[in-house]
Amino acid sequence: KQEVTQIPAALSVPEGENLVLNCSFTDSAIYNLQWFRQDPGKGLTSLLLIQSSQREQTSGRLNASLDKSSGRSTLYIAASQPGDSATYLCAVSPHFGNEKLTFGTGTRLTIIP
Amino acid sequence: GAGVSQSPSNKVTEKGKDVELRCDPISGHTALYWYRQSLGQGLEFLIYFQGNSAPDKSGLPSDRFSAERTGGSVSTLTIQRTQQEDSAVYLCASSLEDTYEQYFGPGTRLTVT
Numbered sequence: 760k761q762e763v764t765q766i767p768a769a770l771s772v773p774e775g776e777n778l779v780l781n782c783s784f785t786d787s788a789i790y791n792l793q794w795f796r797q798d799p800g801k802g803l804t805s806l807l808l809i810q811s812s813q814r815e816q817t818s819g820r821l822n823a824s825l826d827k828s829s830g831r832s833t834l835y836i837a838a839s840q841p842g843d844s845a846t847y848l849c850a851v852s853p854h855f856g857n858e859k860l861t862f863g864t865g866t867r868l869t870i871i872p
Numbered sequence: 873g874a875g876v877s878q879s880p881s882n883k884v885t886e887k888g889k890d891v892e893l894r895c896d897p898i899s900g901h902t903a904l905y906w907y908r909q910s911l912g913q914g915l916e917f918l919i920y921f922q923g924n925s926a927p928d929k930s931g932l933p934s935d936r937f938s939a940e941r942t943g944g945s946v947s948t949l950t951i952q953r954t955q956q957e958d959s960a961v962y963l964c965a966s967s968l969e970d971t972y973e974q975y976f977g978p979g980t981r982l983t984v985t
Binding site: 860862 | 930
């Protein structure tokens with residue numbers, strides 16, 4: 760059974776700093792990995808999707824990397840802003856794709872102005 | 873374009889009553905998913921529809937839960953004889969077959985009193 764872990768559970772950093780969020784998964788036979796953000800009381804917003812054949816994806820100040828063989832992904836946020844404060848979730852889909860995502864428990868990020 | 877929409881946004885019901893939750897996926901998305909997010913359980917998969925294939929119901933927690941998808945578009949999740957442990961946010965997502973990137977709706981917050 761796939762298990763996804765995110766450490767730390769919570770993180771506070773001053774505005775302007777660069778930061779890294781971590782995600783690890785136990786079964787490397789994945790189709791893709793997605794990073795989401797969730798604001799309090801809201802749904803999930805997709806940030807980045809990395810296919811299993813890819814090593815990284817970039818969108819603006821966000822960069823996600825994937826090391827499938829070691830079961831790890833990182834989300835790098837450059838020049839953090841207060842608006843980045845949210846819970847960040849990673850999720851993996853099985854090898855055959857387009858099926859249920861298994862989610863991590865999330866990292867609650869607070870950017871201190 | 874329009875994203876995934878869900879209704880109602882909030883639902884309060886008495887224990888033992890039946891409830892129906894609705895999801896309108898992004899137009900043209902062939903796959904539709906239901907997830908549940910509750911305190912202490914994180915995000916868990918419930919059911920997945922893909923085109924005309926039989927749905928994957930492996931995540932439904934009990935036979936009180938059922939879902940249907942009419943005309944390959946709108947989906948309804950029905951919970952019969954609701955229990956207090958059913959209180960959670962129910963999230964719907966949809967995706968295309970090419971990238972399998974899942975897009976989530978805002979969720980329905982269900983409270984069973």
